[in-house]
Amino acid sequence: MNIALESPEMLLLIIPVIIAGFYLLRKTKTKLVEWRMLVAFLLVLALAAPYTTVTQTINEEDPSLVLVQDMTTSMGLFPEDTGTGLYEALTADTPTTLVQLTGEKTSLGDAVVQYSGLGNQIVLVTDGNNNAGKDLTEALRFAKDANTPVYLVQPELETNDLSVEMLGDKTVVVDNQNEFDIVVRQASEQSVSYFLEVYVDGEISQSRQFSQDTRNNTISINQAFTTLGAHNLSVKITPSDEDFNKSNNEFYKSLYVIPKPKITLVTADSSSPLASILRNLYEVSVVNDYSGAGNITESKALVLDNQIIGNFSEAEMKEIKNYVSNGGGLIVVGGDKAYNYGKYLNSSLEDVLPVISKPSEFQGGRNLVLVLDISPSTAAHGTLGDILSNAISILRNDNLKDANVGVIAFGSVGYDVSGGFLYMGLPQNLALLEDKISQLTPSEESETSLDQGLAVTKEMLEGEDGELDAIIISDGGIEDSYDASLEAAKELQDMGVNLYFVHIRSSAPSQADQTRTLYAEKLMQELGLQNNYKHIDMGERANIEFEDTVVTPEDEEDEPEDLGTYLLLEYSPDHFITKSVNLTSTSITGYNQVTPKAGAERLVITVTGQPVLTTWRFGLGRVAAFSTDNGDGATRWASAVYNGSNSRLISGMANWAIANPQAEEGAVVEALDTWLGTPSDLTLIMYDEGIPQLKLDGTQIDLALTGRNTYEASVNPDEIGIHNISGYPLAVNYPLEYRDVGLNNDINPLILATGGEIYTEKEARAFLLKDARQNSEREATEPVSLKVYVLLAALVLYLGEVLVRRIREMRRLKQAQGETGAEEAA
Template sequence: MSFVIPDYSSIYCVSKYCVKYSYVLIAIVPVLLLLFWLSMKTFVKFGNRFELEAFLKAKKTERKIILALRSFAVIFLMFAIASPFILESKTVQGDPRLTILVDNSSSMALYGTEIAYDLYDELEGTISVHIRTIANGQHSTIGNGILNSIEGNDNVMVITDGVNNEGKLLGDIMLFASGINSSVSTLKMEAKNNDVGVVIEGPPDLIKDTSGDFVVKVSVVGDRMPYTLQVTYDDTNLVFEESASTSKEFQFSRKFPDGEYHKLKAELIKVPKNDHFENNNVFLKSVKIVPRPKVLYVSQKSSPLAKELDKIYKLDVRSTVPSDISEYMAVIFNDIRASKINSHVDRLSDYVSDGSGLIFIGGENSFERGGYKGTLLETLLPIKIGAGEEQNKSDINVVIVIDISSGTADHISVEKALALSVVDSLSEKNNVGAVAFSSQAFQIAEIQPLAQNKKELKEKISRLKFDGQSFFNLGIEGGFRILSEVGGSKNIIFISDGKTTYGKLREDTLETVRSVNAKGVKVFVVGVGTESDSLATENNLFLGNMAALGEGIYYKADASNKLKVEFGDQDETKGEEFYNTLVPIDTTHFITLGLDDIHATVSGYNYAVPKPAARTLVTTHKNIPILVVWRFGLGRVVSITTDDGLKWAGDLLNKKNSKLLTRGINWAIGDLGRQKSYDVTIRDTVLGKSTNVNVISREMPQSEGLSFAKIDTNLYSSVYTPTDTGYKEILGATFAVNNNDEYEKLGINPEFTNLVEKTGGQIFDPNDIEKIIEFIRAKSKRIKIDSTDYRWPFAIIAMLLFLTEIAIRRYRENLIK
């Protein structure tokens, strides 16, 4: 039986100086105190007090010397026991080798793979080089291919267009590669063949008699390709026909005639013969028309809003709440006093908790004017009733956190200008500091009244240099460190493009935001470059989640005016009309998405304060919340603190601004098929990928070739895998099957090239062989960490001190004799 000695090490380092057993150093102080106490004790018995005093007086100097020597000896001995060592890093030459990974998927036919084999021939004999294929046909599993090929401390060159339609996410794989010191590079490629393709983006469902907004995207790879785009619906109805020769987006709105399903088709005609892929010249999209949802509108007066809503919804207008509201998908209360609703609060709470929607509209009899404050009804609302306290601007602390990673370098001038405009938008009474971050965070300016450091702060921001990777969590932590030293209101204004596909980094960042918010810090987020980036939707979602968890707001566009609403001083030169104009504060929500340019002025409003878990979407320029939403159980609640357009908010009823109200109601309604006894939902798909067939039914549905499973009450699901393209029908539901998505997003994927640069790789010119070899050799150099043990010097010094003490004592004893 072997005896295993347990490892009790606890390493602690200051710079390169470390100890293995750090807790031994902590014990030095109590050991020295014990030694001092023992030195003060006298263990010799004396006949009287005078003999004791004489002895202590004679030994006083000797005791001090002995105590000092023993103390230093103990300190050095304990340092030796703690096992000190020094870490030293050395650069050593590794084995310069390269693995070339070739993407042989269908989309690479536009570029060809010969470039990979030419590179192999050029490098062979100069460095160790291997070549292998990582993707074939319509399966672009680029992420999986890289993962299966990297070993750590190696170099790979991926010859690909970056189209990754299956397997692991590229971002996660590239993060892993960076973590194990594997460099991933690629080559610049020019298209050898030309191609033009088309896709349609838009809503899969529309309410009957309403218009839907659609975008047709045409992508051209290679040379200019003259084409004519023809968009039709239901086979024969022409929407529009336009000609062009470059990549372009075409937008249109369409209200469809009667019928549950409609078929959109975008087709490229009159395309040149050198179009490489013909199977991406047609794109199909199905649109499901759902019946007008039934909505209860409770109002005790004639309402102009009700007349407009009746054109969209199946509106039931009543003056009181009926005994049964289960048939309605949402209930709207228009300027109703709390006394008229209080007796129904329990039913309304159950109603919204089960997934339905509630909308409360203000007025002269609503909210603080209608006795809502302090009632159970107020608990359903996303707002607290009454005006918020005016906060002293000098009690507001703001730290501006700026992303200066190389990923934001494309937007240097924009980001600096945005940061400077943020500074200008803040009140000079605010206490303001700043932090910049990339792979680490550092303080630009300590927190102090903006009036004292505004000029210096703006100069420092203007001189910022951009480099490194984006570690968003470190930026938030850096801002929090500054705020933790002050009292009052604490706010972070975070400026970044949000670019990363590293799932773990995003999770860590959101957890950090959640943590600092729990400690009283609000996080406001300003996005830069998020509209032009290819991952705009994903980046915006991430930044929006940061703001939501931080109980702040996410500003996608120029944030200066919107931040001024939150933190700025009121300009006395601007009139009442300006401060009563509505401002979409949060334009990342479904309700306000794309509504930055609404222009509406209200002449009156109710006073309320958003609850912490709510989202404020629209305010006035005086920061009066107008549209606030939140989720309650499975349902949703919307509060609108102005009226129905009868007296205060007539501007909200015009065609452009009314989208704010209808979207608010649609959001509250949620799932349009929720109350159906029978409904079939099948989303469009592509060849090679399956789609779910979801059926709401009281009985198990039956369809040839499908096997259904019950996944919820009256909800059944099955999987359908198409074998050919075109419109298909299952159980009466129509859906589209397009060609494999390998052909949809052709061209070099900017996500891949961004990831290469962010993780230490490079994009090489295929003719620059010397630079490639130089890079591989430089990357093959490894940092070797050596540790040098320094226990024996400390132990020897401790022993010498003990021997010195013994020698002194012997010498003194000999003198006495």
């Protein structure tokens, strides 16, 4: 028992008690003083208010629910009264608060955050599309941290709707081919067809018929502009079938065309694929030696191609460092004279780079299989949601970011859910596995045959190298297949597989009766893996600590060696550089040995985990370390990177390093295209002397000074179309509410992670309240005051002392009376 004090400062009163006590002891030297001192001590302790804490299990028969009913305009695709009947059913049985969202903006995230952590459970009746306020993903994570289950009720789609959007850069360079993505979304997954038209500056450029049977379809187009200034693109679709809303069938995109930005390329190979790509895109000054580069501050970016450190003086290194610190871009391309081969280690240049020029230690070599129990007992006893949520939680373990993971499910048979191993270094693979796991449903067969799941696990892990792990997540009802499962587990042990068992405690008879054998625990005991057995309650998450699997490459040599062929992976596919790049099946035959610094971001790696493109910010500038070659010369490591669509990696890298391609002269305006009802933030930078003023469609804009020569304003045009800001274009499109149509299934794993469930409206009426009551069972720690017990002890001591003293006095009185009587008798 842990005891604490509410007012520990009251213990200071013991000091005068001690002083007074010792004084009286010296004066009287009686036991009475000692008793009274002890009583005083207890009274002071009572004033300090001692207390302890106890843990109690709280079970709410009538849990408090908050039903958030999405009635925004995008919900017109679903029945009008979606959620109304559910609310009436719930409020008749348990306290239920109704929150209705209306209008042309959906702020689900705000509602989740507002009602989380208050003893509530939240029910969302919505399509799941959030377009205002708090990000829904962050809100659901907040709810999870606040131990607030969130349930999702998905309405039934009544009609289909199509929307169109065009993606791409707004600021583009003259005479360059620019790629734009046209995204056509539909609410359902039926086969639809539509006629698509693309307009350039109001004139039709191309048109054709399309069909799709998926939710999203991306159509890429290329367009170059030969004149500077404002231009625009627009796209229009005409669906052949049902289409609920016509306003989201047309989309406008404004563009501002600028001169080619200047960059400086330092290279001994002016005809390399790298040099050719840069020349096509920018105004490039090519020099053989940095000393001939002139004033590099006139360039938006500096590219050092396969340069040995001896080619630079310390004064030149200082100049480069200042250039980047003040906002210049730097790209350092590798080769047989760069990085570990160019003596960069501990040099002045390395201070600016996001990497250290020595072999990289990287996590990798782990192959993990999640073996998930989806037998009917998991649904009957309510553990399926916990099994799936624990699997998703394990996938997000930071030490698995460089692992290969496979997922197997079993009932009476085992089967491969993931389709083999997927590399967790790619966010899209993590999202894919989470989606597949969240959609698992109980098998129809009644048996729980763990041995069948382990047999498929063995097939998946056979022939794999490195760390081999398998995690079983089950409710533990494996008694019928225990012997076969034990043999299958021993076979995996013989292969060197590390086995874990996450046993989720349920209401099953085999677990409710404490005298019965827990077969899951027995299995791990017989394998000698008791430490790998995790017995947790429903709603809890297993904490499995994975040791780092670190592979250290051989020390670098003085000369490049044949490293074989390595596939490239987009480690951060959502970065500006990689978001439009698809490196599938792209290989390099060599690379420089580098190690990313703390704070650097790996964007492209080899399948073995070696960094190939690493970036970071240095001062006001941006630096990219491209640790393979220019595609030519003696090494020819990366020729494939510079071919076809792969060359987007090079242009993306250069555009990122350049940052702002506009010349720093005159007045520069920036404002992103927007949606009707959503303001656009506008920035004006005055590089030359003059009076800052801008007009929106002829009306003066109020500007606020926010920095040196920098002015900002917020504009919110009330009409769809292309608007004019003193010659700078701004496109306003249909309200954002109409872009995302149909059900958003991306949030399903996050819903399950909170401890909630996903239902149709019919399923919600049958199961939601039952699940909410089950989730209301929680352990609460409450303080219990010990003050009354201390006061009672002080009272007992005091009364005891009085009683003892009184008895002694009565004895002395009787003795005195006896002596007096004897004298009288004598």
